[in-house]
Amino acid sequence: MNRRFLAGARSGFRIFLPLSIGLIPWALVTGVALTSAGLSVVEAMGMNLMVYAGVAQIATLPLIVAGAPLWLIGLTALALNLRFLIFSAAIAKGFHDVPLKLRIPSGYLLIDGVFAVCTERMLSVRDRHWRFGYFLGPSLWGWGLWQCFVLTGVLGAGALPQDWSLEFMATIALMVILVPLSKNRAMLVAALVGGVSSVLLRGMPLKLGVIVAIVIGIIAGFVAGRVLPERKEA
Amino acid sequence: MDGIWLWISFALVSMATHLPRGSFIVLGQRASLPPAVQGALRYAPAAALAAIVAPSVFVVDGAVQPFNPKFAAAVVVLMIALRWKNPWLPFIIGMGVLLGLRKGLGF
Incomplete structure (x- = not known):
């Protein structure tokens, strides 16, 4: 931890904070979906920690619950996550001087919103500490927010309003990132x-x-x- | 499906998520792409965001419907995001327009 790392983390966090609220409805919906599929709290949160990818989780869940063959479950998840291969390639240069033990968790944390917000700076800023902070700050915030609200969805599945079109908030967040790009x-x-x-x-x-x-x-x-x-x- | 199979499925989906995510970040220098490809990947964030967003704005029940409440809300969001820097405004007004059209006017 040093000052430049913290400064980078703070800048990244500040940019990502308003956009990160788009994650909340998605996380709630994912939590509700996990519970509705019949998973216990431990199973739902276990999957959520292991996978950390809303689309892949929601899409493979019906297959998993129905007892579909493992190869089909794996291929479905892989197809839905292929975009991350492109994201990983596009942002990789920003990690070229980051040690391996930090690159591995960075891969785990790479989600759409953080990728879209951070890539430009990741490729242009020279200071390694600032740059890594700029990625890690919003990534950890997004991760924590996601886990909290999935848990909220899992525990409160019965009590949440179903017809408020809240999933559109994720679309708004992505549009707000897209405009300046x-x-x-x-x-x-x-x-x-x-x-x-x-x-x-x-x-x-x-x-x-x-x-x-x-x-x-x-x-x-x-x-x-x-x-x-x-x-x-x- | 229960017990161990459930967790095996989770592990499989986990691998199918984190291998693509980690790929180039973890391999680093050992898998550096040609400069032309790296240059082209600058366009990945914009192309990906639009590809994810567009169907959720223009497609209703599997068919293209250019004029629907989500489209109206999206236009308003775009205008706000172009005009003002305030990061919360697109959410407040965008959701207001969508819910107003759906709940208030019954679209």
């Missing part, structure tokens, strides 16, 4: 093409359309970055 023209192209492709490919099994859409969006952004004259970021 898209001020550069090539980034905007990547976002538009990625979004449209994802809607068009929604019929693909196991949400694979999302992965294909991300790849198409990345390629479109890359091409646009080469072709379009670079305008200074607003």
Whole structure:
């Protein structure tokens, strides 16, 4: 622990704090889903600690409960998590000088919101301590928030309101992160093409359309970055 | 499914989550990608966010419906996020618009 690490952690936390509330409804929904599937509190929280990925948990749960073959459960989870392979590759350079014993828990903590918020600084800031703090601060906050609210969902499954469209708060959080990213023209192209492709490919099994859409969006952004004259970021 | 199989399934889903997440971060220098690919991956956050968000805004019950309460709320959220720096405003007003349309006007 040193001062630069703490300064980085504080900056990352401050940026992520308002966006992190988008995690709360998702965590509650996940907790309710785990309980509704018939898991005990220990089983639900055990899965939650081991997996720490809402989409993969909710999607594999019906398969697990129905006694589906293990290979199908594993493949489903892998398909839903393929995007993390892309995220890991995109942010890896920010960890090149971080020791292995810290890189392993960093992988565990890598979630969508933190990736989207932290990547740019992770790739551009030189100070290793500040940079790692900037990742770890929001990551640990997101982890704690997630565990607390999944537990709340597990314990309060019967008492929570079902029809308040709270899951839309996660969509709002992701949009708020997306807006500043898209001020550069090539980034905007990547976002538009990625979004449209994802809607068009929604019929693909196991949400694979999302992965294909991300790849198409990345390629479109890359091409646009080469072709379009670079305008200074607003 | 009970007991040990349940925990084996959890361990499997855990591996299927943390191998992709850890992959390049943990391997580090030993799996460095060509510079062109690294350059292209700069676009990963924007492409991924849009790919995750777009279906939840435009798709209702499996069909594309451009004009729906979520779309109206999303437009308002975008305008607020472009105009003001306040981080809480998009949540308050976005949810207000969505719930107002759904509960108040019955969409």
